[in-house]
Structure formats: structure tokens, C-alpha cells
Amino acid sequence: MDGRTRQLVQALHDHPAQIVFVAAGAGTQALSDILGVSGASRTLLEAVVPYSAAALDEFLGQTPAQYVAAETARLLAGRAFTRARWLRPNNDPVIGLACTATIITDRPKRGEHRAHVAIWHTRKLTEYGLYLHKGLRSRSEEEEMVSHLLLNALAEACALPHRLPLPLQPGDRLETVTHDFAQVAQQLTDGAIPFFGLQAHGLICVADARPQLILSGAFNPLHDGHLAMANAASQVLGKPVAFEIAAVNADKPSLEVNTLLDRLAQFAGRYAVYASNAPTFVEKTRIYPGANFIVGYDTVQRILQPRYYGNSEQQMCAALHEIRAQSCRFLVAGRRAPDGQFYELTDLFIPSNCDDLFQPIPANLFRMDISSTRLRATHARSSR
Numbered sequence: 001m002d003g004r005t006r007q008l009v010q011a012l013h014d015h016p017a018q019i020v021f022v023a024a025g026a027g028t029q030a031l032s033d034i035l036g037v038s039g040a041s042r043t044l045l046e047a048v049v050p051y052s053a054a055a056l057d058e059f060l061g062q063t064p065a066q067y068v069a070a071e072t073a074r075l076l077a078g079r080a081f082t083r084a085r086w087l088r089p090n091n092d093p094v095i096g097l098a099c100t101a102t103i104i105t106d107r108p109k110r111g112e113h114r115a116h117v118a119i120w121h122t123r124k125l126t127e128y129g130l131y132l133h134k135g136l137r138s139r140s141e142e143e144e145m146v147s148h149l150l151l152n153a154l155a156e157a158c159a160l161p162h163r164l165p166l167p168l169q170p171g172d173r174l175e176t177v178t179h180d181f182a183q184v185a186q187q188l189t190d191g192a193i194p195f196f197g198l199q200a201h202g203l204i205c206v207a208d209a210r211p212q213l214i215l216s217g218a219f220n221p222l223h224d225g226h227l228a229m230a231n232a233a234s235q236v237l238g239k240p241v242a243f244e245i246a247a248v249n250a251d252k253p254s255l256e257v258n259t260l261l262d263r264l265a266q267f268a269g270r271y272a273v274y275a276s277n278a279p280t281f282v283e284k285t286r287i288y289p290g291a292n293f294i295v296g297y298d299t300v301q302r303i304l305q306p307r308y309y310g311n312s313e314q315q316m317c318a319a320l321h322e323i324r325a326q327s328c329r330f331l332v333a334g335r336r337a338p339d340g341q342f343y344e345l346t347d348l349f350i351p352s353n354c355d356d357l358f359q360p361i362p363a364n365l366f367r368m369d370i371s372s373t374r375l376r377a378t379h380a381r382s383s384r
Contacts, residue, residue, distance in 0.1 A: 005033055008151055008162035013039035015158045017093045017121075020080040021047040024056055025068060026101035026115055029147035045087045045094070048080070056100075061270070068102045070116045070127055074201040076100060077118035077125065078269020085265065086384055095157055096120040096268070099150055103132070103142040115146040118202070119153045122265050123182040125202040128153060133171025149174075179204055181264065185257050188247055188275055195276035195287050197242070198264060211242035211272065213331075215294040216284065218252075219245060222266040222383045225368045230271075232366035233294040233331045236359075241294070242272040248279045266383070280308070282319045285326035293328065297335040297343050300358065304350065320354045333361045342367065 001009075012034070021031055021044060031047050034040055050056040056072075057063045060079055064072040081096025088094050101115035117128040130149050132142055148164040155162050168174060184196045184204055197205040215230050222243075230241040245263050247255045255263070260275060267273040278284040281293060281303060295303070302308055309315035334344035345360040 001033055001036055004162075005151070005164060006037055008155055008160070008164060009033050009037040010039070011160050011162050012151075012154060012158065013037060013043050015043075015160065017095050017158050018043060018045050018084060018088055019095045019097050019154065020045050020084040020087065022050065022059065022076045022080045022096075022098040023047075023150075024050050024076070024100045026103045026143055026146040027099035027117075027150050029143050030150040033147065033151065045084050068100050068114065068116065070118075070129060071201045073098050073100050073116035073118040074120070074125060074127055074203075075269050077120040077127075078200065078202055081120040081268045082266065082270060082384075093121065095154070097150065097154055097157075099146060101146055103146065104134075104137070104139045109134075113142060115149065117146075117149055117153055119157045120202065120268055121157060122261050123180070125179040125181070126153065126157065127177050127179075127202075129173075129175040131173045131175075133169060136169055136171070181261055182257065185247075185260050185264075185275065188277060189254075189257050189260070191277065194278070195274055197272060197274040198267070199272050200267070200270055202268070210288050210291070211240075211244075211274065212288075212290060213237055213239040213241050213292050213294065214244050214274070214284075214288060215241055216244040216246065216281075218249070219243065219263050219266060222263075224383055227383055228368050229294060229296070229333050229361070229366050232333065232361050233292075235365055236331060236361055237292060239292075240272075242274055243267060244274040244276060244284070244288075246277070246279050246284075247275055248277045280319075281328075281330075282322055285323050285328040289326045289328065291328050292331055294331045294333065294361075296333050297345070297348070300330065300332050300345065300348055303330075304348065317351065317354070320351075320357060324354075324357060329356075330358045331361055332358055333366050334363055336367075 034044055048059060050059045060075055076098035077096040080098050084094035084096055097119050099115055099117045103113050113132040113134055115130045119126050128149055148166050152163050179202055187193045188196060193206055213233060234241050247260050264273055276287055278287055306313045306316045309319055332345040334342055336342045345358055350358060
């Protein structure tokens with residue numbers, strides 16, 4: 001290892017950030033460099049090398065459209081990030097670093113020699129596309145280019161000044177794109193935008209791609225009950241589920257930007273999640289027309305209570321009619337009460353002119369009792 005690489009890696013070890021490192025196809029020299037300098041346990045939480053397609057699919061929990069692609073690198077980095085959040089011993093900053101690459105091998109390749117690197121942390125996601133001109137380098141030289149890019153990306157994420165040489169030749173190119181979660185979250189908090197979404201692969205949407213099946217909540221923390229409810233609803237309607245967090249809440253203080261970012265981070269690399277300034281379902285339907293909202297029994301009780309509408313039953317009915325006018329509906333999951341009884345939609349009184357707005361999730365698809373309040377009280381971690 002040369003002195004410049006050693007100096008960079010030592011600076012990483014001295015930084016408080018901890019990482020989960022994922023490399024497929026190339027980039028393992030960077031892992032070797034990290035491990036080759038004393039203090040690696042301060043930096044590296046876990047390293048995964050999913051070299052086969054089956055291993056990469058298992059790590060992601062899905063089969064990507066293309067294995068060596070920018071979207072796949074972002075998904076890997078997001079999954080590495082949520083894995084790092086799970087593994088960290090305290091609230092120190094964590095980073096998901098990932099690479100998927102195809103470089104020179106012992107057989108000719110028809111496509112470009114390229115590497116897609118992504119680095120995901122709470123405030124932003126940065127992706128790098130490195131394209132290498134064929135025939136200019138040996139495998140070890142291409143591996144060195146990819147590994148230098150990985151270490152430079154990590155140094156950039158940690159705001160360190162150290163960089164390793166990345167000598168690009170004619171026919172090579174390096175592309176960099178940053179997705180700034182903190183900036184868009186601040187815009188939401190300032191009221192400049194009514195909502196935004198983060199796809200599982202990290203792309204931000206602020207105007208289009210509105211979801212059609214939504215599970216809203218505080219997700220403090222996201223837990224297996226939320227995921228099971230979402231899965232059951234998806235089975236009922238045959239649609240993918242997106243999660244939604246309201247930065248403004250009808251019963252609680254508004255979320256600060258850092259708190260909102262931390263809640264959103266739980267979904268990285270796994271599920272689409274949206275954030276909005278819509279605390280009530282009437283306001284949500286204006287943002288997400290045509291959507292089905294997944295709710296629990298307790299939430300439906302609140303939806304049907306006039307006190308949430310200025311103690312006016314007339315205003316409550318008007319709100320429900322507006323929800324219908326926006327072509328929105330509710331999928332309702334049952335809940336076990338403290339008395340031990342399991343309550344479902346049929347146990348609620350719903351005005352006859354509004355019963356078409358509510359559809360039950362059958363108990364055989366979802367019947368789980370997990371409380372976020374209880375998880376917080378016992379300091380339990382969020383879903384894996």
C-alpha cells in the first residue's frame with residue numbers, strides 16, 4: 001500500500017462515521033486497503049461481496065433489472081445504509097457504500113468496462129459512473145481505478161481532504177450525480193413544496209409518480225407490524241405500497257428536518273417513502289388523488305370522530321365526501337385492544353352513506369400487535 005492510500009484510510013479510521021461496504025464485480029482492493037490499516041474496526045461494520053447473481057438478489061431482496069447499473073448501485077448503497085443503521089452500536093453517523101462493476105476478465109466482453117459506485121447517508125446520496133476505455137489497462141489497473149474511486153467517494157462523504165489519483169485517459173469518463181435529501185426536506189419544512197418522495201433506489205420525485213397505495217404513519221420506528229400490514233394490503237389490491245410521513249401532525253409538533261431525514265432513512269434501498277405537509281387524510285387526498293390509504297382500526301376511529309373536524313359532524317361528513325370526490329378509499333386493518341379482543345372494521349359504526357369508503361384487510365392476512373410506543377420504551381431497534 002502506498003503512503004497516500006495509507007494516509008487516506010487512516011483519516012477514515014479517525015473519522016466517527018462507520019460503514020457497510022458492498023462490492024460486486026470490482027472494488028475489493030478498497031476493502032483490502034481499509035482492512036490493511038490498523039483501526040479498521042472503527043470504520044467497518046460489515047463487508048459484503050455478493051459476487052453471484054443469487055447472492056446479490058438475496059442481499060437486495062429483489063432481482064434488479066440490470067446487475068451493473070446506476071440504479072442497482074443505489075439500491076445496494078441504500079440497503080448497505082439501512083444495514084449499517086441496524087448494526088451501529090450507538091447513534092454515530094453511518095454510511096452505505098456500494099459498487100457494482102464489470103471490468104476486464106479472461107474472456108471478451110461486449111459491453112463497456114464500467115463501475116457504478118453509490119454512497120448513501122442520512123442527508124444525501126451521491127452516485128458515480130466510471131467508464132473505462134477498453135484495452136488501455138490490465139485487470140489490476142482497472143481494479144485500482146475502481147477502488148480509488150470508492151475510497152475517494154468515502155473521503156468525500158466524510159468531508160476529508162484526501163484523494164487518490166484517478167488518471168482518466170481519452171475514452172474514459174467519470175460522471176457524478178448527487179441527490180440532496182436535506183435540501184428537499186428543508187423545502188418541505190419551509191412550505192415551498194407540499195410533498196416529495198424518495199424511491200427505494202434514492203431518486204427524488206417532487207411532482208409526479210404519486211403512489212396509489214399508501215401507508216401513512218410516524219414510523220418512530222418502522223417495525224415489522226408496518227411491513228406486514230403493507231404486505232397484506234398489497235395482496236388485497238395487487239399494487240405496490242409506498243409509505244408516507246407527515247412532517248406536520250394533527251396531534252403532535254411538526255418534525256424538524258433532521259428528525260424527518262432520520263425517519264426517511266429507515267426505508268433506504270427497500271421501499272418508496274413520501275413526506276408531506278398534510279396532517280389529515282382530507283389534505284392527503286388532495287396531494288395523492290385516487291390513492292388507497294392503509295389504516296389501522298384506531299385510525300378509522302379517529303377519522304370518524306367529529307372532534308377532529310372542529311367538533312362538527314357536518315364538517316366530518318363533508319370531509320368524507322371530499323375524500324370520495326378525490327377517488328380515495330381506506331383499507332382497514334384490525335387491531336387487538338388492551339382487553340385482548342381483536343377489533344375489525346365490522347366493529348365500527350360507519351355512516352351508511354360513507355361505508356363504501358372503507359374496505360377491510362382480512363384478519364387471515366394481517367393480525368399482528370406491535371406498538372411503536374412500546375418499542376421506543378424498550379429501546380428496541382427498527383425493522384431490518
